[in-house]
Structure formats: C-alpha cells, structure tokens
Amino acid sequence: xxxxxxxxxxxxxxxxxxxxxxxxxxxxxxxxxxxxxxxxxxxxxxxxxxxxxxxxxxxxxxxxxxxxxxxxxxxxxxxxxxxxxxxxxxxxxxxxxxxxxxxxxxxxxxxxxxxxxxxxxxxxxxxxxxxxxxxxxxxxxxxxxxxxxxxxxxxxxxxxxxxxxxxxxxxxxxxxxxxxxxxxxxxxxxxxxxxxxxxxxxxxxxxxxxxxxxxxxxxxxxxxxxxxxxxxxxxxxxxxxxxxxxxxxxxxxxxx
Numbered sequence: 024x025x026x027x028x029x030x031x032x033x034x035x036x037x038x039x040x041x042x043x044x045x046x047x048x049x050x051x052x053x054x055x056x057x058x059x060x061x062x063x064x065x066x067x068x069x070x071x072x073x074x075x076x077x078x079x080x081x082x083x084x085x086x087x088x089x090x091x092x093x094x095x096x097x098x099x100x101x102x103x104x105x106x107x108x109x110x111x112x113x114x115x116x117x118x119x120x121x122x123x124x125x126x127x128x129x130x131x132x133x134x135x136x137x138x139x140x141x142x143x144x145x146x147x148x149x150x151x152x153x154x155x156x157x158x159x160x161x162x163x164x165x166x167x168x169x170x171x172x173x174x175x176x177x178x179x180x181x182x183x184x185x186x187x188x189x190x191x192x193x194x195x196x197x198x199x200x201x202x203x204x205x206x207x208x209x210x211x212x213x214x215x216x217x218x219x220x221x222x223x224x225x226x227x228x229x230x231x232x233x234x235x236x237x238x239x240x241x242x243x244x245x246x247x248x249x250x251x252x253x254x255x256x257x258x259x260x261x262x263x264x265x266x267x268x269x270x271x272x273x274x275x276x277x278x279x
Contacts, residue, residue: 101242109209136197151255165249224240261278
C-alpha cells in the first residue's frame, strides 16, 4: 500500500493508492499503480494542494495530475515563471473552463506548454529558421513564441487568430505532466484577469478560491517575471511583443 499527502483546507489528507504490484521508474523507485480514494476533511470546498518535488517529481503524483487533465479538469500548475492553469487544449469544455476561471476575454488566445521542438512542429505550420534558432538558444526556458497554428488546433485555443503560442518550460513538473498526458497543456497564468500573477500554490488558491479543484504545488516560482514573447508572422518577419525574463537585446542579438 502506497500513499501520499494532499494539503487542503488547512489539514492534511491521505490519498491511498493500490496495493497491486507497483511499477518502477527509471531510478528504480516504486510508484503508485492506481489512485483509489481521497478522504476529504474540513467543511469548505476549496482546491486541494498536491505537493510534488520540483526537481525530481514523483512518478505516481505526476500520473495522478496527468489523469486529471485527461479527464477534463483544469489544474493549477507551477512553471518556470508564474503558476499557470493546465488543461487539455483539445477538450473544448476544459478550454472554456480556463476562460471562465480567469474571467478572460475570449479573443485572447491561450499559450501551450510543450515538450520539445518536435512537438512544436505538430501544432504549427512550417516553422521559420529564426524560430529554430531561438528554440536552440532559449528552450527550455521563459520564451514564448507565437507562430501560425496548424489547422487541427481548436479555434478556442487560438481564439480565431490563426496563431498559437508555444513554450518549452525549464521546469520538471509541467514537462513530466506533458509527457505523462501525451498532450500539450495550456499555460495561461493562474490568476484572475487583471490581478497579480501567483508564485505559490497558496496564492493560487487564495485568489481563485473554489474555481479549481486541484493545484500542483512545486514550491515557489523560480522567478517573478513573465516569459518574453516573440511573434513570428507568416511573411517571415518577427516582433517582440513583450520583454520578460529574457532581455529583448538577447533576442535581437540572437536573430542578428
């Protein structure tokens, strides 16, 4: 019998996992085969906080988080910038929930966290050479690149702009969740539109209250600055839309 702890409503809750044979990860450590039950405590309905080690994420906990996303849930998720809202971009109801949770205008597209450049090529039309140049230099890292979206991406994700924003985070937890779920995940910041971004799981819960049911806690965000955003247009030109954690001069130097 394997179990882990979820912190919710100022008390700790045990989550027990299956007693059937445990699998092993690459390090030889056992991980849970199945989540059996959650015993809630406390009276208020508030988001559960699932603590996962930031540098060496526990396989069973990553699997649990990925399964929630696959089931259509929206989770609070740490990244290498601020905490984000993680959902399956191909689940239209989940995408709609992201907009509802944030009170976000529907004309603003959602950014996606992906595993690598190969995955970027699945969700975008032919990528320019400058995209690959920046990806080699700054990914994984706090660089979001907007590119023409592939036709199979839902219009709710692109907000009918024809573009998609992609990023490979320098953060083990979201990368592990993307691999486990076998899909990219949304990455818009986990805050109400216009409110301050969140750098801890507790801040996410305090701000969003009961709008989401589960927040992955990977500790405090490693930086307090948003990602830098570069837009690649279909004609091959590019523009820095937002200077963030990566200085604009480094982008310009890389593309000069």
